[in-house]
Amino acid sequence: MCESTCGMLASAAHMLAFAPHLCRICLEEDALERLEQPCGCTGTQRHAHHSCIQKWVNEKGNTECEICHQQYKGQYRCVVGMSVQRLALQVAHVCLQVMMQDVQW
Ligand SMILES: [Zn+2]
Numbered sequence: 001m002c003e004s005t006c007g008m009l010a011s012a013a014h015m016l017a018f019a020p021h022l023c024r025i026c027l028e029e030d031a032l033e034r035l036e037q038p039c040g041c042t043g044t045q046r047h048a049h050h051s052c053i054q055k056w057v058n059e060k061g062n063t064e065c066e067i068c069h070q071q072y073k074g075q076y077r078c079v080v081g082m083s084v085q086r087l088a089l090q091v092a093h094v095c096l097q098v099m100m101q102d103v104q105w
């Protein structure tokens with residue numbers, strides 16, 4: 001039993017050591033120099049594209065990593081609430097259309 005556990009651990013360590021560098025956001029493999037390590041996360045969660053992190057920052061509205069709770073290092077602009085506001089407007093617009101349709105009908 002120990003042997004198989006040890007074997008599994010060894011192969012896991014082997015896989016980790018030879019794991020390709022992935023962007024944790026778009027999950028695409030890329031060269032290490034094209035990836036950034038913006039926070040304290042380790043392992044496969046460690047790397048991400050600058051542009052992917054920027055998009056993610058815009059979407060969630062802050063520059064804190066939700067896994068390790070560190071602020072992302074680097075030039076990330078946090079456009080607070082912009083996408084959320086736009087989404088709310090779109091939802092309001094759709095609601096209005098539905099309401100108007102109801103009235104006409
Ligand atoms: Zn990416």
Ligand SMILES: [Zn+2]
Pocket residue numbers: 039040041065066067068069070
């Ligand atoms: Zn992190």
